[in-house]
Amino acid sequence: MDTQLALALEKSEALYWSKYYNHPHGLNSPGKIIAGAFAGAVPALDVLALNRVIGLGMSDEVSTSDIDEIVDFYRTAGSKRFFIQLSPHTSQKNIQEMLLAKGFRHHNNWAKLLRNAETPLPEVESKLIVKRVTPEDAETYGRMIYDSFDWDDPRMFRWLSSTVGKEGYQQFLLLLNDEPVGAAAMHIMDEYASMAFAGTLTEHRGLGGQSLLLKTRILAAKEAGCRYMISETSEQKPDKPVMSYRNMLRFGFEVAYLRENWILELT
Numbered sequence: 001m002d003t004q005l006a007l008a009l010e011k012s013e014a015l016y017w018s019k020y021y022n023h024p025h026g027l028n029s030p031g032k033i034i035a036g037a038f039a040g041a042v043p044a045l046d047v048l049a050l051n052r053v054i055g056l057g058m059s060d061e062v063s064t065s066d067i068d069e070i071v072d073f074y075r076t077a078g079s080k081r082f083f084i085q086l087s088p089h090t091s092q093k094n095i096q097e098m099l100l101a102k103g104f105r106h107h108n109n110w111a112k113l114l115r116n117a118e119t120p121l122p123e124v125e126s127k128l129i130v131k132r133v134t135p136e137d138a139e140t141y142g143r144m145i146y147d148s149f150d151w152d153d154p155r156m157f158r159w160l161s162s163t164v165g166k167e168g169y170q171q172f173l174l175l176l177n178d179e180p181v182g183a184a185a186m187h188i189m190d191e192y193a194s195m196a197f198a199g200t201l202t203e204h205r206g207l208g209g210q211s212l213l214l215k216t217r218i219l220a221a222k223e224a225g226c227r228y229m230i231s232e233t234s235e236q237k238p239d240k241p242v243m244s245y246r247n248m249l250r251f252g253f254e255v256a257y258l259r260e261n262w263i264l265e266l267t
Helices: 003-018 064-077 095-101 135-148 156-161 209-223 243-250
Strands: 031-034 037-040 052-054 081-086 105-116 129-132 169-176 179-189 192-200 228-234 254-265
Touching: 003 037, 003 052, 003 179, 003 192, 003 228, 003 254, 031 064, 037 064, 064 095, 081 095, 095 254, 105 243, 129 209, 135 156, 135 169, 135 179, 135 192, 169 209, 179 209, 192 209, 209 228, 209 243, 228 243
Parallel strands: 052 081, 192 228
Antiparallel strands: 031 037, 037 052, 081 254, 105 228, 105 254, 129 169, 169 179, 179 192
16 A cells, blocks of 8 residues: 555544544543654543554654653553554554563554445445434434443543534434434545444344445545545454444445554553
């Protein structure tokens, strides 16, 4: 992959995640740029997706003091653990050695998925419908995402709602008989559209809702002039199938690369 494209994919993800942090919505969630990477923490929730570093080594050279600053950031925030995600396209090749020396270990991999806007879309049949989120729908949107995940802090739904109306973001509600049963978000940076949070309430899964939300976002991204659609999932393994991964492949996404997740336990 072209290095500049790989940089844009990491930058796009870091940008859309950063917009959840450092805002007064009742949930402590500091965010900071360190060595050109975004570090975000939600210490009240031991969820690695919310406590991680994106883009390290993609633009700035990384030193051991930068690693120390990252560790201090999460320790001060109060996170129990966090991970640093490393793209194989980092500009220097000794970051893993520095992480090992600081007590990190390789935890797992996540797949970065990429789709060209001109790739044909599959047909989607569903009795559900999708509507765009308006400011009046913000709390409903946040509640749908919150209720679709196994989180136990009710402050999260306002945290999730906080990006409604922010530059680059579009959100969508999934409806069954005019009642919301799911939601999804998309963030656009230049010609790149990131498929962000998406979820369906447990009792309404299996009705094609996620496929409908995905197709809706892809069409909206094309309408906005995007050339690429981006997503992230856990790595697919023979003994560990990932439903979202398989659905993304059905919609023309391909694995651009795998990122290594380097974890550090702080307690």
